[in-house]
Amino acid sequence: MRDLKVIFDGGTALIPFVMAGDPDLETTVSLVEAMVEAGADAVELGMPFSDPLADGPVIQEAGQRALACGTTLESVVKTAGEIAGKVAVPIILMGYFNPIMSYGVDRFASDLADAGVAAVIVPDLPFDEGDELHQALKSRGVTPILMVSPNIADDRLAEIGRRAEGFIYCVSLLGVTGQGSLHEGMASYIERVRRNVSVPLALGFGIDGPERAAQVAPLVDGVVVGSAVVKAVHGSGGGPKGVACGAKLIGEIASAIG
């Protein structure tokens, strides 16, 4: 399913993040299926990278585990296709630019389109540097998702607002994924983004469980939960137990945000 718009139609969208290949790609497929069943409206699939600058230790280590067991961008794209054939929610890939560049921008865009991937988030590819990838993706019907952060300047926010498609990924704090406290002026930050952007807003980074998700849900159109999911899955030993644990967490968050 490639339509991102529908995920924001009924209440706050819940978008869990899963690191593809942690602990292995087979488990990733089961985990995504279980999470969708538990209430996920879309799923972010992490493309592991050796040097993830926007991620905290939890996701960084998940990426290392995935790479250690032989996960490649090629295998992630293939798995994304498999997942897209099994679940009825959009699949969003998230990862860093170097592996994409190495894979080949055009090949990446066309393979993603073939796999049925809905969108891509690349945290180290700001729009200023993203023309080539973004054009390639858009021409094949895959949406590049742009990010904003609480300290963004007004003119830059306006420019991102003009370019945004699908939704905007609002980083909830000044920091990397999995960090503790949300930005102090959250309401005014989100309101500032709203003024400049016409697409829905999804908030991510630091959403560590049902309570915090419920706290921010009224402000935005979607929440992304990453490190908390990775921690729950890995902490319970991965495998079927990890899948159950990840799905349980998503179920709890889904109930909390309504």
Next chain:
Amino acid sequence: MNKKGYFGPYGGRYVPETLFPALEELDRVYQEVRTDGDFQEELKVLLNKYSGRPTPLYYAERLSDALGAKIYLKREDLNHTGAHKINNALGQALIARRLGKKRIIAETGAGQHGVASATAAARFGMECTVFMGELDIERQRMNVDRMRLLGAEVVPVSSGNKTLKDATNEAIRHWVAHVEGCHYIIGSVVGPHPYPSMVRDFQRIIGDETKEQIMADEGRLPDVVVACVGGGSNAMGIFYPFVEDKSVRMIGVEAAGHGVETGEHAVTLSEGRVGVLHGSRSYLLQTDDGQVIEPYSLSAGLDYPGVGPQHSFFKDSGRVEYVSVTDDQAVAAYGELCFLEGIIPALESSHALAQVSVMAPELDENTIVVVNLSGRGDKDMDSVRPFLLKEDDRI
């Protein structure tokens, strides 16, 4: 540069959105201070009175006799703190002060940039945190002690190979989380724009002085300028002022570690492919799948998988030749300079010296070669001891 922050197709700003305001502000202030007389004067006084510039251009007579050319050493090792790194650290500390930042963060491999940053922070009464790989902490213990004495906090980094790449990742992550309170002094001509240009401009004093000094000593420009390249700041510093002087041959020397054929090396420019790491597009050691390869060099300061984007541009344009020498060749050159000239060179700079030995057979005795002796080598005693001292000499 063409598009903002690019040298041909290299450079740019491949960073999380959170860092943009800091990079924009840094670029604004950096452009401002380039033409600000007061700033330039303050930096000049600091470099002269505090760091000890100009550093000498020393004619190495015995080395010249041994190798068969006129070899001059640009003595960056005689700077305060023992390496060229202080040029950039003082410049950026002044910028940090202008930005109103009270805290400095830095990454370091060999420790020389960490020591320089800690020194500059102490000099200006700022707090300082230095990220350093655990392996580098082990092999550069003395510099860790120096940083701590200077009041800096040294944060051990345990990810990856526990070397410079990992320390840089950690420093950037920390910067993302503390971007409003601190200035990140990047130690080489790498990172997102404006760092590669800014660090180059703070280091070009090496080449500017060399040019003046060699004209005074020899009445002509050098035939060859040689410098080691990890990220590439000392090389860029000495090369940049000579770029338009077409008669000057410039050679950058990367670390071949155990040998390029072993795969254990840090030869980015000839063995790497174009990629993106630490905020800019440049040559990069990476797997077929785009994962960054952990480099290897006995020299902690050259143990880096990337290289400054302007070096990538110079490689493609052919203006600079990039070659590599192994650990063994560098250690031999280290020993040779100690014995012949009474100067203990940094293991990094020893790569440049080794290249001169490699070239010696093709050099005429009137060929003027300038080697950038980027730092002093007492920090490397632990690394070279097993190679240079006999069993019963070990201390």
